Amino acid sequence: MKNQTNGSADINMHDEMRRAFSLLSGKWKLEIMWLLNQRVYRFGELRKAIPGITQHMLTAQLRELEADGLVLRTVFAEVPPRVEYEITAKARGLGPTMEALAAWWEKYGKTVPERPSTRGRRAKPAAPK
Template sequence: MIKFQGTEYQCSMELTLDLIGGKWKALILWHLGENTLRFSELKKTLPQITQKMLTQQLRDLESHGLVHRFIHTQIPPKVEYSLTDAGKSLLPILSTLCQWGLNYANDTELTENQVNLTCI
């Protein structure tokens, strides 16, 4: 049993999936990678995510210490997002998942037009 931020998890996999699971979190982490992006720049990399969902996911990732939000004190306000060290430690894992997806797609005989190679 693992207790983390007031939640009990049966195993570390359950905790990990809670932190980075879902449709958007891993993609957000991947697109931030080694980059610092403004909200609008990040939104452009994920055109199907709503503004509300992106905001929620970024707040969740920030609250778990995976994403850093930096607010520039200027007018108009400028907010940038980047990965924390903990977030950066996920990049090799996300890269492996990306490679696995490509291999799986190739192994299941999807045509090259159906495979998005942008995550390599």
């Protein structure tokens, strides 16, 4: 990618894109952001909505997204405490990117070979009736 300048400060777009990619890198961050783009979630709801993620990993990913200003964590002073997660206005700017990815997947997703998940928490088998 070509280096570009902005005024007197030199900006290396490759480095800037690497910084942008690092905000959403990791196995779970994009999925978390996709879900939070749809609505506000409580921690337990997020964990159930993402098969394979552990409680520890969800906590770590949410903390990183919050530190980067992409997720807002709201704690309600109730007993038991209630915590909700939502994306910030800055993260809403990623909406067109998520829509473009969804459109791409709708067009080409069936051509991508399915790979079995080899990491994370396994889904529990259904209980016999």
